[in-house]
Amino acid sequence: MAIITPSRRVRRTPFTEGVEAAGVTSYTVYNRMLLAAQIGSFVEDYHHLKRHVQMWDVAVERQISIKGADAEKLMKLISPRDMSKMQDDQCFYLPVIGADGGMLNDPVTMKISPDHYWVSLADSDFMLYLLGVADALSLDVEISEADIAPLAIQGPKSDDLMAKIFGDDIRALTFFRHGIYSFEGRQMHISRSGYSKQGGFEIYVEGTEYAMPLWNRMLAEGESLNIRIGCPNLIERVEGGLLSYGNDMRRENTPFEAGLGKFVTSAENYLGKAALMARPAQQMIRPVAISGDIPVCDRAWPVYADGRKVGQITSAIFSPDFNINVSIGMVADSHWDAGTKLEVETQDGMRDAEIQTQFWI
Ligand code: THG
Secondary structure, eight states: OOOOOOOSSSBOOTTHHHHHHTTEEEEEEETTEEEEEEESOHHHHHHHHHHSOEEEEOTTSOEEEEESTTHHHHHHHHOSSOOTTOOTTBEEEOOEEOTTSOEEEOOEEEEEETTEEEEEOOSSOHHHHHHHHHHHTTOSOEEEEOSEEEEEEESTTHHHHHHHHHOGGGGGOOTTBEEEEEETTEEEEEESOOSSSSOEEEEEEESSTTHHHHHHHHHHHHGGGTOEEEOOOHHHHHHHTOOOBTTTBOTTSOTTTTTOGGGOOOOSOOTTHHHHHTOOOSEEEEEEEEOSOOOOOOSOEEEEETTEEEEEEEEEEEETTTTEEEEEEEEEGGGOSTTOEEEEEETTEEEEEEEOSSOOO
């Protein structure tokens, strides 16, 4: 495949020079910004992530700042998740929907203070929707893409590395909570979160000045922990069932279809509520094991049962640890039970598949 032509539209991040120095071999574009897709061997990277510690440039998780007297009101309008008891140090995985109940994004949201939120976006132009809603309702909020570049530290040795730089207090931070910690005199927001199931943190680096100094310090302190520059790992993500907006679910899918029904909890009159309630799931995200050799899953693979299309596979890759092709599918209610046998149509031909009881990790 041809390479991507660099330009100002396809934005570099404050860490790109570090990613380049690490020998990145492939990028994808996410929120109009570079995201490394491969640095060295995919499989080695996967084994390393499960044993050691990695640093990922996830500046593409753009932070939309929502600030003002109506910030909470706007947050409650855009999501079916109950935000009424959200605390000031909490992060929420937040399905956000439009008027028809379809998903517009699945950000991690951080409450910074009662009138200030950061929405850490997945890959869709959700800020434009926020601006539209706020303008149409004349809400008292300021909405902007903040100059913040998240840096992820992931893997079982994350705590040890973070403690070396930010002090032992960081070990006490619990899952999906955030706090302020200091690096060389600079205060930084840090959350215990990240796009892997191996545990870890995300550091929200404000401005570019401290980006590469922090990066280089991490590399130096991490040497004894066998640190490696990585990127979100497709194999580990699919094993863990972490969804990718645009791949596994899109605007045509409700949170119920995306398997995020447990987050539909709000008693407020959020936008799209009536439409969402009128759309119980007739298909849903499922873990699907696929047999045989499979090509790169760069398109939706139709899924068949008895010659009839009953769904699609949208992420798939061979898993060395489970010795099977792991995948994320969206399957009709008639065929979504664990143990159901299916056929998957890849660009290289048909493969046998079976619905699993749960994701692999
Ligand atoms: N971290 C931050 N922002 C992000 C991502 C992230 N924005 C883009 C993208 N990733 C959004 N998608 C996800 C998907 C899954 C999770 C986080 C963001 C996730 N899920 C956990 C799980 O499924 O186990 C926990 C969800 C929960 O139970 O609350 O972490 O990675 N900052």
